[in-house]
Amino acid sequence: MERNIFYRLLLAALALTLIATSATTAQTPAPASQSGNAENGKKLYVTYFCWSCHGSSGRAGGAAPAITPSARSADDLIKYIRKPRGAMPPYTSKSISDREIADIAAFLRTVPKDPDPKSIPLLNQQ
Amino acid sequence: MVDVIKSLGFEYMFGVPANTYMSLQESIVNYGKNKDPEFILATNEDLAAAMAHGYAKVAGKPALIGCHGTVGAQHATMGVYDAFCDRVPMVMILGNIFDAAKRGTGKVAWAHSAVDAAALVRDMTKWDDAPHSLPHFAESMVRAYKIAVTPPMMPVALVLDVDLQEEEVSREANLRIPKLGTLVPPSPDPGAIADVAKMLVAAEHPVIVVDRVARTPKAITDLIELAETLQAAVIDRKGRMNFPTRHPLEQTRSSMGLQNADVVLGIEVIDFAGVRSNRAGAKKISITANDLFSRSNYTDYLKFAEVDLAIPADGEASLPLLVEAVKKLVTADRKRFFEERGKKLATAHRETFDRYPQQAAVGWNDSPVSTARVTAELWPLIRNEDWSLVADLSFFQDWPLKLWDFTKHHQFLGGPGGYGIGYGAPAAVGAAVANKKNGRISINIQQDGDLMMGPGSLWTAANHHLPLLTIMHNNQGFHNECMEAQRLALRRGRDGTRAHIGNRLIEPIIDYAKMAESMGMHGEGPITDPKDLGPALKRAMDVVKRGEPAMVDVRTQPR
Numbered sequence: 209m210e211r212n213i214f215y216r217l218l219l220a221a222l223a224l225t226l227i228a229t230s231a232t233t234a235q236t237p238a239p240a241s242q243s244g245n246a247e248n249g250k251k252l253y254v255t256y257f258c259w260s261c262h263g264s265s266g267r268a269g270g271a272a273p274a275i276t277p278s279a280r281s282a283d284d285l286i287k288y289i290r291k292p293r294g295a296m297p298p299y300t301s302k303s304i305s306d307r308e309i310a311d312i313a314a315f316l317r318t319v320p321k322d323p324d325p326k327s328i329p330l331l332n333q334q
Numbered sequence: 335m336v337d338v339i340k341s342l343g344f345e346y347m348f349g350v351p352a353n354t355y356m357s358l359q360e361s362i363v364n365y366g367k368n369k370d371p372e373f374i375l376a377t378n379e380d381l382a383a384a385m386a387h388g389y390a391k392v393a394g395k396p397a398l399i400g401c402h403g404t405v406g407a408q409h410a411t412m413g414v415y416d417a418f419c420d421r422v423p424m425v426m427i428l429g430n431i432f433d434a435a436k437r438g439t440g441k442v443a444w445a446h447s448a449v450d451a452a453a454l455v456r457d458m459t460k461w462d463d464a465p466h467s468l469p470h471f472a473e474s475m476v477r478a479y480k481i482a483v484t485p486p487m488m489p490v491a492l493v494l495d496v497d498l499q500e501e502e503v504s505r506e507a508n509l510r511i512p513k514l515g516t517l518v519p520p521s522p523d524p525g526a527i528a529d530v531a532k533m534l535v536a537a538e539h540p541v542i543v544v545d546r547v548a549r550t551p552k553a554i555t556d557l558i559e560l561a562e563t564l565q566a567a568v569i570d571r572k573g574r575m576n577f578p579t580r581h582p583l584e585q586t587r588s589s590m591g592l593q594n595a596d597v598v599l600g601i602e603v604i605d606f607a608g609v610r611s612n613r614a615g616a617k618k619i620s621i622t623a624n625d626l627f628s629r630s631n632y633t634d635y636l637k638f639a640e641v642d643l644a645i646p647a648d649g650e651a652s653l654p655l656l657v658e659a660v661k662k663l664v665t666a667d668r669k670r671f672f673e674e675r676g677k678k679l680a681t682a683h684r685e686t687f688d689r690y691p692q693q694a695a696v697g698w699n700d701s702p703v704s705t706a707r708v709t710a711e712l713w714p715l716i717r718n719e720d721w722s723l724v725a726d727l728s729f730f731q732d733w734p735l736k737l738w739d740f741t742k743h744h745q746f747l748g749g750p751g752g753y754g755i756g757y758g759a760p761a762a763v764g765a766a767v768a769n770k771k772n773g774r775i776s777i778n779i780q781q782d783g784d785l786m787m788g789p790g791s792l793w794t795a796a797n798h799h800l801p802l803l804t805i806m807h808n809n810q811g812f813h814n815e816c817m818e819a820q821r822l823a824l825r826r827g828r829d830g831t832r833a834h835i836g837n838r839l840i841e842p843i844i845d846y847a848k849m850a851e852s853m854g855m856h857g858e859g860p861i862t863d864p865k866d867l868g869p870a871l872k873r874a875m876d877v878v879k880r881g882e883p884a885m886v887d888v889r890t891q892p893r
Contacts, residue, residue: 270893
């Protein structure tokens with residue numbers, strides 16, 4: 209694919225993160241300050257193809273920025289996904305429920321930090 | 335025919351056997367002793383074309399491809415189209431049976447004949463002919479070669495009649511091979527070059543943008559000289575290996591790139607319309623052989639580039655003239671100014687490359703393995719070898735260009751040109767054929783979906799004992815399309831969780847290591863734990879150093 213088109217698609221694909229189409233669960237409101245279920249969030253991260261743009265642990269898959277390590281609250285992530293900035297389109301509660309986003313936020317908070325690049329010999333070659 | 339072919343210095347013919355050109359193939363193998371050209375068997379004509387494509391970019395000269403003028407050429411078209419878009423020469427031999435009386439009453443000969451066989455590839459070749467006699471063939475083959483290798487280079491096609499190939503040459507035949515002579519690429523107008531030099535020397539922040547400039551190693555040397563004389567920024571869009579990645583004036587991703595350029599010189603830039611400076615009144619100059627020839631149907635000529643000065647000439651041939659013209663205009667004052675500019679550019683270059691280790695550490699221990707980690711694990715294994723990266727990096731975040739040190743022409747070849755999926759593996763094989771001749775090892779980072787278009791490429795690599803290391807970038811599918819399908823579904827208010835259907839290669843999961851082994855090469859994997867990657871690459875590299883191909887299947891992050 210021509211590179212300009214490719215990058216345009218990648219930007220568009222950024223919009224695909226953290227989405228869902230489950231109409232049944234989408235109607236379930238989440239408590240404003242819920243902590244979320246990280247284990248379920250890990251499954252939802254795969255189910256909803258979040259990894260597709262952000263990589264398997266939210267550390268960037270090349271098509272979108274890294275979203276881990278994360279200290280983001282469920283409320284903050286819900287707010288962002290409903291009204292994102294940049295190329296990412298908004299996702300309504302019909303696409304993904306607040307509770308599911310809260311679970312994904314909980315999963316993202318469990319992902320550990322990357323090692324310091326200075327501690328990686330392969331990244332310090334001349 | 336073989337004598338004419340030999341006179342032009344063809345080293346290889348990539349092909350799939352076909353009875354419409356079998357007579358020529360037999361003559362190449364027996365009369366020609368299967369040397370210059372040597373016949374290399376591909377398992378699909380599309381692969382043969384891509385092999386010739388990869389070969390030409392390393393060898394700097396075309397190969398032949400052989401196929402039926404009908405069913406073979408139909409397979410070959412995408413590979414030929416890629417070469418056409420990438421401005422790479424090759425000479426297609428299309429077998430045909432012109433005389434209907436010779437086709438008999440069966441189905442095959444009639445189905446394998448055409449009134450105008452070259453029509454199929456005419457929109458993606460620069461020239462074609464269907465010679466009717468041996469003198470006609472000799473003239474057309476020499477002409478075909480000349481047209482193919484004169485910039486802008488492109489594929490050409492010759493349709494060869496079975497009778498012409500098989501008829502005994504009369505003792506009285508007065509056959510001769512036309513003289514090719516020395517070919518000089520189209521050079522620029524000296525006055526125009528003088529104007530460009532004036533603009534560059536007077537500019538505050540000139541930027542040289544290059545894409546498919548370097549046909550030979552000399553272009554790199556000349557481009558370095560031009561950039562250093564001006565202390566000007568160079569942005570390399572890497573259609574070829576044009577400029578050393580660690581040169582202080584290399585500014586492809588730096589803060590000192592295009593944004594503030596007052597003069598932008600584009601040399602063989604394919605998408606020059608897409609090259610923009612934010613500075614008001616910035617001047618754009620183009621030097622490209624693409625202005626000398628174009629086909630109408632396929633729109634690979636891209637968006638019309640609005641420029642202040644367009645010079646229709648070969649970029650590589652223009653460089654020495656431009657260097658000379660610039661040097662004549664540089665005064666002591668300008669030289670001091672250039673030196674100050676060069677210091678700022680060097681700082682910007684260093685800052686850019688200093689950021690890469692931090693970026694590469696992202697997801698360092700993740701499984702699937704990050705593409706940055708694959709790149710970093712490879713570097714210590716090849717850095718002291720004579721290596722050539724024969725891969726397209728479109729889906730690999732260009733990590734090798736960020737973490738390795740590219741200095742030589744053969745170390746990077748650019749992409750497919752036409753962006754047809756299925757180019758990667760066979761082009762790597764073709765490039766490895768040329769690299770082997772020079773004692774080099776070839777490294778291919780291979781997309782999984784691309785390999786599935788033509789896994790027979792692996793067999794050709796094993797058959798010819800190519801020192802080619804294939805690292806699978808196995809993200810288990812056509813990932814770009816997977817993301818796009820997800821986006822489309824959601825935009826339409828549909829189910830975005832079904833994007834895997836029709837896009838992912840997961841049910842069943844493909845065992846690429848076994849695939850490699852089945853083709854007769856060393857295969858390992860899938861590697862899912864990044865800790866296992868280094869040792870697997872080392873084992874595979876040991877095989878490659880012994881002169882055989884090897885593959886390591888790595889389960890990778892999407893990009």
